[in-house]
Amino acid sequence: MSKEKIGITVSKKNDFSEWYTQVVLKAKLADYAPVKGLIVLRPDGYSIWEALKNSFDKKFAKNGIRNGFLPVLIPESLLGKEKKHFAGFNPEVFWVTHSGENEVGDRLALRPTSETLAYTLYSKWIKSWRDLPLKINFWNTALRAEIKATKPFLRTSEFLWQEGHTVHATEEEAKKEVIKILDIYKNTVEEELAIPVITGEKSEKEKFVGAVYTTTMESIMPDGKALQMGTSHFLGQNFSKPFEVKFADKDNVEHFAWQTSWGVSWRLIGAMIMVHGDDKGLVLPPKVAPIQVVIVPIYNSEEDKRQVLDKAEEIKKLLESKLIRIHIDDRNEISPGYKFNDWEMKGIPLRIEIGPKDIQKQKVVLAKRHNREKFDLMFENIGKIDLILDEIQSKMLDSARKQAQENTFDIFNYSDFKEKIGKGGFFKAYWCGNQECEDTIKEETGADIRVIEFGKENNTGKCVYCNEQSTKMPLFARGY
Amino acid sequence: MSKEKIGITVSKKNDFSEWYTQVVLKAKLADYAPVKGLIVLRPDGYSIWEALKNSFDKKFAKNGIRNGFLPVLIPESLLGKEKKHFAGFNPEVFWVTHSGENEVGDRLALRPTSETLAYTLYSKWIKSWRDLPLKINFWNTALRAEIKATKPFLRTSEFLWQEGHTVHATEEEAKKEVIKILDIYKNTVEEELAIPVITGEKSEKEKFVGAVYTTTMESIMPDGKALQMGTSHFLGQNFSKPFEVKFADKDNVEHFAWQTSWGVSWRLIGAMIMVHGDDKGLVLPPKVAPIQVVIVPIYNSEEDKRQVLDKAEEIKKLLESKLIRIHIDDRNEISPGYKFNDWEMKGIPLRIEIGPKDIQKQKVVLAKRHNREKFDLMFENIGKIDLILDEIQSKMLDSARKQAQENTFDIFNYSDFKEKIGKGGFFKAYWCGNQECEDTIKEETGADIRVIEFGKENNTGKCVYCNEQSTKMPLFARGY
Secondary structure, three states: OOOOHHHHOOOOOOOOHHHHHHHHHOOEEEOOOOOOOOEEEOOHHHHHHHHHHHHHHHHHHHHHOEEEEEEEEEHHHHHHHHHHHHHHHHHHOOOEEEEEEEEEEEEEEEOOOOHHHHHHHHHHHOOOOHHHHEEEEEEEEEEEOOOOOOOHHHHHHHHEEEEEEEOOOOHHHHHHHHHHHHHHHHHHHHHHHOOOOOOHHHHHOOOOOOOOOOEEEEEOOOOOOOEEEEEEEEEEEOOOOOOOOOEEEHHHHHHHEEEEEEEEHHHHHHHHHHHHHHHOOOOOHHHHHOOOEEEEEEEEHHHHHHHHHHHHHHHHHHHHHHHOEEEEOOOOOOOHHHHHHHHHHOOEEEEEEEEEHHHHHOOEEEEEEOOOOOOEEEEEHHHHHHHHHHHHHHHHHHHHHHHHHHHHEEEOOEEEEHHHHHHEEEEEEOEEOOOOHHHHHHHHHEEEEEEEEOOOOOOOOOOOOOOOEEEEEOOEEEEO | OOOHHHHOOOOOOOOHHHHHHHHHOOOOOOOOOOOOOEEEEHHHHHHHHHHHHHHHHHHHHHHOEEEEEOOEEEEEHHHHOOHHHHHHHHHHHEEEEEEOOOEEEEEEEEEOHHHHHHHHHHHHOOEEEHHHEEEEEEEEEEEOOOOOOOOOOOOOOOEEEEEEEEOOOOOHHHHHHHHHHHHHHHHHHHHHHOOOOEEEEOOOOOOOOOHHHHHHHHEEEOOOOOOEEEEEEEEEOOOOOOOOEEEEOOOEEEEEOOOEEEEEOHHHHHHHHHHEOOOOOOOOOOOHHHOOOOEEEEOOOOHHHHHHHHHHHHHHHHHOOOOOOEEEEEOOOOHHHEEEEEEEHHOEEEEEOOOOHHOEEEEEEEEEEEOOEEEEEEHHHHHHHHHOOOOOHHHHHHHHHHHHHHOOOEEEHHHHHHHHHOOOEEEEOOOOOHHHHHHHHHHOOOOOEEEEEEOOOOEEEOOOOOOOEEEEEEEEEEEE
């Protein structure tokens, strides 16, 4: 096989979309399923999801959230119980009409999201204030038939996600939960995936159908398009009323409960690929890399081979004792150069090269994937590789932050907005809060309000569209 | 609420089926979903599945198996590619015919099992001997519309399971993999769930549709019915041929690969409930219990309360440092007696009772759930509670083994078979290997061949039905 076919054949800068697809496929993260719009995760892709899952699970558990299981089938009658919510999802729903040869009575929807199902159960489970708060998370998939062009991880008709559903006795407690979750999301994405996010509220137009308000975390991708990275909704009593999620308070009076729901999906993996990848392929943050360090032994004779592999094993054991995920690539009949390319494509954060001459000099050669730096490391310092991995992780976040900042612009007038939107980026611009302005901006530029950033509420200026006095400065962008 | 309503209202002995359902619902493991035949897992039920999952994952990883993800939708044309396999599942398949308002072209099946989908992908991924063995496991659900009466965990139209799919260069290696997996299954079920299993082969009639042969682990339940606890199939080249799972060997000649598939489901949780539960409710093996030790503080005055809770916290910290999962039930206005019943219903393996008088005597009262033993433990020995939990785990396996043995019978003639089958149990009986005898026995007694036990191949005797000389002595039983 020629190198051209194995490597990425376009540059990230010149053909971002094609570059992205090639990285997904060639790094063996995912592949297309036989049904259009569906993908399959290969082990290297799924293990990133598992790393995220583990990290979230620990944080959820600390916050008193436990996991449960919901079936994928929801009766049509149930899905329609909250009208706006149903209307929002209806065009995307997959419908089961038959089991075997028999027609099912009430059509069955494949879960586009589980509010209606979960809250039917919750209304049975919750009787009194003692049963609250009830906080359950579900690791499952959601199914939404995509009409637009699909893209692995970013837009697929079935996607892995988690959906959390909590119930509280008071409005205040529920609102706090919404923010607690958003904080967990932000911390995890920044710490594990090295991607900076901006948190805030969605506009009324962009909120989740059925929510009172939606909080969100958003990131700007290197192609200038924004990606919604996760949302946490305050549902108020919008669902507790139709689904009768009620509790008897200490005074024995019945109240409707206050609810939240929230989710992140494998879109996060898509973001990680886009933010960190380069023309050589994937670049993995060490914390989520299935293999953090790969050793490529270099030898020409059988004698050298034995010596080099012995040393490689010694290094492996040492690093494993520090819980580093390490692999020795001892494949025969494959050149070191080919191996270098292979592991670079797969984005392994750190490569150790070791040959007989290195052993003579009591050192190895280290190659960092993210900045392609190469340097010698003396044997005596190999135990410090965990610190090098930590440093890579933090440098990757720094450079992603820099990249995002370079893609964020203050925009003060609409002609500037229209002129610059073609190149993409986050546009910070004042907005009067009027949906008409929001709609017209969207129509004329393709840009949405992605997020009304927290902590910026007291700014005042003139609406970028209508010039009215404004107290909101959202981030606009074209989005995925 | 009266105690009657909270507790189990029937005895395990007199009404096993109703007892089982009440335990599932009242211990809050699961609940019915709005669609008939589907259930929801509540956190206490799902955490048992998570414990099993973690245990399997560790063993799979050691065996070089990694996890992946497959979508739930499979095109009808693909499912039909291996004819026998398709015919076996066809009557149970849920069909998606519409997405939104639009008809889908090729109908989409909800995955009854993923062989056809996985192997379509595998045929793309496997090119050469270097790509083998390929061993991927999928934690997902399977959907099979149940026509018979459904039962939580035992028979539901959607169930949680794992399905593993491996590909090998040689027949021998694939056959070895089948047995390696069956060993992992057996060890995990015996060690984690304290349920003894019998491993062996299925008869030709009972094998998986599409397999060359099926190995299985089976257990006998306290009501005398057998439960299939997991299966591991040797697929030979039955799928690799229609799906073109081929590889170029070292000599560059193309060969069809050899395959295995295997799975266990949440039936294991059903088995655990049936084998260990009693008239007070669930009994959890310590290894899979979400809470292993519950402390019930006993006090009458505020002063006592403070003292008792302080001591409870001290014990909790000590045991947490030993990684024991422990909870203090400090609910107000609920009597200790009520709490005892509550935690017994939930099957928590060990209860610690502590009151002011206990503190004076420098001791606590321990109550074991599985045998309802109560005894004093001096403060100085509280650090040994991990050993007590280990002992409970092993005693539970012992008593389950005894229970299974008491339910296993050597049967040498058919009149004996027919007379005793009403009371249930595993019947060890010779069988000539002829499917006509197997069919007639099934017809006349309702008993299947559950498993042809490994290591008993050299026995000889007379077929329990036709009296022909036989070298097989399978276990017959009526099954779930």
